[in-house]
Amino acid sequence: MLKDYLPWIIAGLVVLALVVGGVVLTRVAPESAATLRRRPRPPRAHFRNGDDEMPAPVKRAGVVINPTKFADLPTVRARITGTCVANGWGEPLFYETTVEDPGQGQAAQAVRDGVDVVCTLGGDGTVRNVASALVGTETPLGILPAGTGNLLARNLDLPVALESAVAVALTGRNRRIDVGELVVGAVPAVDAPDDGDDVPETHHFLVMSGIGMDAQIMAGTNENLKAKVGWPAYMVSGLKHLVSPEFRIGVKVDDDLEFRRRARMVVIGNCGRLLGGLVLMPNARVDDGQLDAVIASPRGVVGWVPVATRVATRQRKGHPTLDHKVCKEIRVRTDRPVPVQIDGDVIGEASEVSARVRPGSLTVRVSIT
Numbered sequence: 001m002l003k004d005y006l007p008w009i010i011a012g013l014v015v016l017a018l019v020v021g022g023v024v025l026t027r028v029a030p031e032s033a034a035t036l037r038r039r040p041r042p043p044r045a046h047f048r049n050g051d052d053e054m055p056a057p058v059k060r061a062g063v064v065i066n067p068t069k070f071a072d073l074p075t076v077r078a079r080i081t082g083t084c085v086a087n088g089w090g091e092p093l094f095y096e097t098t099v100e101d102p103g104q105g106q107a108a109q110a111v112r113d114g115v116d117v118v119c120t121l122g123g124d125g126t127v128r129n130v131a132s133a134l135v136g137t138e139t140p141l142g143i144l145p146a147g148t149g150n151l152l153a154r155n156l157d158l159p160v161a162l163e164s165a166v167a168v169a170l171t172g173r174n175r176r177i178d179v180g181e182l183v184v185g186a187v188p189a190v191d192a193p194d195d196g197d198d199v200p201e202t203h204h205f206l207v208m209s210g211i212g213m214d215a216q217i218m219a220g221t222n223e224n225l226k227a228k229v230g231w232p233a234y235m236v237s238g239l240k241h242l243v244s245p246e247f248r249i250g251v252k253v254d255d256d257l258e259f260r261r262r263a264r265m266v267v268i269g270n271c272g273r274l275l276g277g278l279v280l281m282p283n284a285r286v287d288d289g290q291l292d293a294v295i296a297s298p299r300g301v302v303g304w305v306p307v308a309t310r311v312a313t314r315q316r317k318g319h320p321t322l323d324h325k326v327c328k329e330i331r332v333r334t335d336r337p338v339p340v341q342i343d344g345d346v347i348g349e350a351s352e353v354s355a356r357v358r359p360g361s362l363t364v365r366v367s368i369t
Contacts, residue, residue, distance in 0.1 A: 117169055118141055170365075176361075
């Protein structure tokens with residue numbers, strides 16, 4: 001008789017087991033889900049490796065100093081160091097220029113030392129030499145004006161006060177600017193024999209280069225007077241050279257035909273602002289991808305009046321004795337050797353110079369606003 005009901009008993013036990021199991025699961029599952037929802041998420045650092053917890057390296061600036069500009073160099077260094085530390089940077093590395101190396105070698109060493117920005121503390125000549133080592137690289141140039149003219153700093157509207165200039169160099173924005181490349185001397189033809197004589201010299205300029213009277217003014221400026229009164233010393237020298245000798249020139253602009261004329265000076269500029277707020281090339285910009293050239297040929301002292309009027313009124317067009325050319329390249333040949341200056345430094349005499357623009361080849365730190 002039990003055999004007859006055994007299948008039904010087994011089936012009932014299975015059903016009972018399923019019912020009991022379902023009840024248990026319905027009570028445990030919600031509780032487990034709620035527990036999982038309430039469990040806090042591990043902190044982000046829990047998933048990091050030990051290497052990721054290393055602090056970021058401290059940034060460091062390299063400062064190339066022209067020591068002849070300062071009577072108390074240790075104090076200047078301390079001010080720069082204090083500003084760097086106050087802005088969250090490490091102590092800067094300092095490099096001093098020499099007569100043999102006015103900045104290019106020191107800037108290259110700073111880059112090798114791994115600095116984040118290379119700063120110049122000197123005049124436009126120091127800026128030019130340091131920039132020559134940075135052209136074509138991504139390393140930014142910071143300008144700490146300490147010269148008489150500080151023309152590039154003025155054209156970029158950079159602060160002149162030391163602490164403010166350091167702060168801009170550390171925290172400012174990067175701006176790509178053009179660089180002028182000047183070849184002094186005739187460039188030999190491709191098939192010309194190499195006799196080793198009159199090898200052309202290549203220089204970079206950031207502000208202006210020129211031949212003739214403007215180079216004579218730079219060479220004739222009294223250094224003692226410049227130290228006492230600043231940029232007006234150039235004006236004193238300029239008055240002495242108003243009647244400088246004329247010379248004949250042949251000028252070739254880009255692909256145009258060469259033209260000839262008499263001149264007293266030729267200025268090739270990457271930017272247009274001069275000392276004392278004067279503007280020689282009103283439309284010149286440091287990032288327009290071109291050069292501006294001014295050819296001046298006034299006759300006598302009276303002939304400089306329209307030239308001075310044009311500069312004072314910032315007019316691009318003026319008297320016929322003042323030509324203004326905009327170009328990518330320019331070549332100037334003279335009938336005799338004349339003085340040549342680059343960013344205020346007289347480098348000698350030449351009877352031929354060629355200039356071309358290298359667009360956006362230098363990174364400079366400028367103010368954010």
